[in-house]
Amino acid sequence: MKQDVKSALVLLVGSILFYFYVIPVQVKGYEGQGIALLPSFIPGVAVISIIALSIFILLESIFKREGQAAENKETRIIRPRGILAFAIIAGSVYLIDFFGYLIGTSITLSLLLFYFGVRDWKTILLMVIGVTSTLYFLFQRLANVMLPPGRIF
Amino acid sequence: MAGVTFGIIVGATPGLTTSIGMAIALPLTFYMSPVAAISFLIGINKGGVYGGSVSAILLRTPGTLAAVTTVFDGYPLAQKGKAGKALKMAIDASVIGDGFSDLVLIFSAPLFASLALKMGPPEICVLMFFALTFVAGLSGRSLYKGLIAAALGFLFATVGIDPIVGTPRFTFGIFELRRGISLLPALIGLFAISEILIQGERKLVDLGKSVLRFSRNPDDNRVTLEDMKTCGMTILRSSIIGTFVGALPGLGSSVAAALSYGVARKMSKRPELFGKGSLEGVAACEAGNNATVGATYIPLLTLGIPGSVPAAVLLGGLMIQGITPGPLIFQKQAHLIYPIFGLMLVANLINLFLGNIGARFFLHIAKIPRRIIFPILTLVCITGVYTINNSLLDVKLMIVFGLLGYLLRKLDFPLLALLLGFILEPHFEVSLRQSLLMSGGNPTIFLVRPVSLILLICTILFVGLLGKSFGRKLGAAKGIKGS
Numbered sequence: 001m002k003q004d005v006k007s008a009l010v011l012l013v014g015s016i017l018f019y020f021y022v023i024p025v026q027v028k029g030y031e032g033q034g035i036a037l038l039p040s041f042i043p044g045v046a047v048i049s050i051i052a053l054s055i056f057i058l059l060e061s062i063f064k065r066e067g068q069a070a071e072n073k074e075t076r077i078i079r080p081r082g083i084l085a086f087a088i089i090a091g092s093v094y095l096i097d098f099f100g101y102l103i104g105t106s107i108t109l110s111l112l113l114f115y116f117g118v119r120d121w122k123t124i125l126l127m128v129i130g131v132t133s134t135l136y137f138l139f140q141r142l143a144n145v146m147l148p149p150g151r152i153f
Numbered sequence: 154m155a156g157v158t159f160g161i162i163v164g165a166t167p168g169l170t171t172s173i174g175m176a177i178a179l180p181l182t183f184y185m186s187p188v189a190a191i192s193f194l195i196g197i198n199k200g201g202v203y204g205g206s207v208s209a210i211l212l213r214t215p216g217t218l219a220a221v222t223t224v225f226d227g228y229p230l231a232q233k234g235k236a237g238k239a240l241k242m243a244i245d246a247s248v249i250g251d252g253f254s255d256l257v258l259i260f261s262a263p264l265f266a267s268l269a270l271k272m273g274p275p276e277i278c279v280l281m282f283f284a285l286t287f288v289a290g291l292s293g294r295s296l297y298k299g300l301i302a303a304a305l306g307f308l309f310a311t312v313g314i315d316p317i318v319g320t321p322r323f324t325f326g327i328f329e330l331r332r333g334i335s336l337l338p339a340l341i342g343l344f345a346i347s348e349i350l351i352q353g354e355r356k357l358v359d360l361g362k363s364v365l366r367f368s369r370n371p372d373d374n375r376v377t378l379e380d381m382k383t384c385g386m387t388i389l390r391s392s393i394i395g396t397f398v399g400a401l402p403g404l405g406s407s408v409a410a411a412l413s414y415g416v417a418r419k420m421s422k423r424p425e426l427f428g429k430g431s432l433e434g435v436a437a438c439e440a441g442n443n444a445t446v447g448a449t450y451i452p453l454l455t456l457g458i459p460g461s462v463p464a465a466v467l468l469g470g471l472m473i474q475g476i477t478p479g480p481l482i483f484q485k486q487a488h489l490i491y492p493i494f495g496l497m498l499v500a501n502l503i504n505l506f507l508g509n510i511g512a513r514f515f516l517h518i519a520k521i522p523r524r525i526i527f528p529i530l531t532l533v534c535i536t537g538v539y540t541i542n543n544s545l546l547d548v549k550l551m552i553v554f555g556l557l558g559y560l561l562r563k564l565d566f567p568l569l570a571l572l573l574g575f576i577l578e579p580h581f582e583v584s585l586r587q588s589l590l591m592s593g594g595n596p597t598i599f600l601v602r603p604v605s606l607i608l609l610i611c612t613i614l615f616v617g618l619l620g621k622s623f624g625r626k627l628g629a630a631k632g633i634k635g636s
Binding site: 003004007011022026027028037039040041042043045046047049050053054056057060077078079081082084085086089090092093096097101105108109112113115116117118127131132135139143145146147148 | 349525545
């Protein structure tokens with residue numbers, strides 16, 4: 001199935017669910033006001049726009065010729081390495097929250113350096129000590145920002 | 154000089170904004186004379202607004218909100234080996250825009266302030282609607298995708314407490330979400346983190362190379378006379394737009410940059426280059442965002458109303474020094490204000506000097522291999538975003554936006570349209586609902602006020618021109634298909 005068809009379907013279904021199930025629960029307004037004054041006005045307009053536009057993209061993609069769809073096909077593929085990089089970065093939040101800033105960022109930086117292709121352990125060690133301590137000094141000492149102490153300390 | 158230098162460093166660091174830089178420096182001003190103290194803070198502001206463009210151009214990570222739109226043409230230029238040219242155009246346009254608004258401040262502050270006061274909610278609403286029409290021009294190949302991206306931006310901007318009624322929207326029971334999604338985590342996520350994820354897909358052998366190409370052609374590392382001729386009108390136009398937007402309380406440099414970019418693209422002889430490495434694009438953003446610096450002090454000095462966060466910090470600085478902003482400042486404390494104005498102009502020259510020297514130094518940073526720079530950049534982003542509100546939720550939001558930006562780029566949805574929607578929605582919604590409250594729900598309020606009506610007519614004409622332009626493109630595409 002063409003990528004545009006898939007993305008249009010996801011947007012269409014997601015927006016419909018959002019309009020009927022999320023907005024009524026998450027947005028409360030006051031009765032007796034004109035429609036434009038309700039807190040749900042702008043979110044409602046935005047979601048309805050997405051529904052309508054998704055239908056247009058769906059129709060356009062279904063009737064589009066194959067040659068046009070093949071443009072930039074290579075760069076549009078979602079690759080596992082990109083998702084893995086996301087997983088490492090996402091995991092860093094929990095590492096920092098649990099172990100604290102210094103240990104959490106040291107582990108994150110080591111993993112990222114290894115993931116991006118640095119194989120020399122001395123380079124990794126040097127980078128981890130240098131970068132983490134510089135950032136710690138800049139933000140915690142100079143800018144007086146309290147960096148996360150972690151749950152175990 | 155110290156202020157500008159510190160400002161450039163702060164601005165170039167993702168996560169550290171000029172407001173944070175000014176706030177850090179505020180206690181130091183206790184020990185300075187009034188003129189030195191205020192000039193120091195203003196120097197940080199000027200340097201910081203330019204500094205944001207450095208990381209935007211070299212690392213695709215806007216260092217400050219003001220450099221939001223500089224990414225779109227600055228980074229592609231750098232990828233083509235013209236990082237030096239982009240950096241130098243950024244500093245030149247910044248200084249010209251900044252100087253322009255400083256002169257407006259010096260010579261016409263009271264007049265400008267009274268004009269700005271006449272802009273009520275209906276005028277702001279129509280102005281924001283006008284800015285939203287640029288989404289169509291920035292949508293790239295698919296107008297529908299551009300509009301969906303803008304609608305998504307609108308939706309994300311509604312998270313938090315409703316500005317009129319005060320009820321929570323889309324907080325899903327998370328108390329911290331009541332303050333809404335801050336622009337900086339969203340920005341850094343959409344651009345920097347998504348870029349890191351895309352770079353992470355590369356083969357290991359490619360990750361050993363530097364992020365950017367570097368050209369040995371001297372013309373690729375400087376701004377030529379020809380470049381200045383091409384960008385001159387753009388810089389002037391953007392300076393006017395930035396000064397106007399800067400004088401309006403609450404809008405900010407990111408709105409000025411977005412408006413300037415949209416207008417520049419519309420008026421350019423080569424609009425197809427925008428988003429792919431147009432020097433005009435860089436010039437427009439930087440002139441527009443820097444032109445807000447002087448202008449943002451107009452309502453502060455003449456009316457005592459800080460129209461932006463940096464202006465609010467400066468208000469603190471003024472109060473520490475015993476300077477009372479307001480209508481009488483030019484009579485009672487002229488001996489302090491006019492020297493400050495003079496030093497503001499000098500700060501622009503210092504910014505120009507340091508920016509040109511700094512450009513050579515900053516280029517070396519971009520020579521560092523991808524495998525080193527992107528992990529470090531990730532850490533800087535995480536730390537910087539955390540410091541905004543001392544909250545890991547902001548970091549989580551940044552990462553979520555990073556994934557969203559990655560997916561949208563893969564599916565060919567324009568990020569700029571999403572960003573425009575996100576930036577403009579709060580101003581648009583508040584002014585729309587305030588206007589309707591003022592008129593008792595009657596939408597003709599936008600037609601009966603002269604300034605609002607003029608802006609509305611301009612918007613309709615602009616939409617008509619856009620429609621004509623799209624119709625021509627569609628016709629041309631059908632013609633190619635037929636042949």
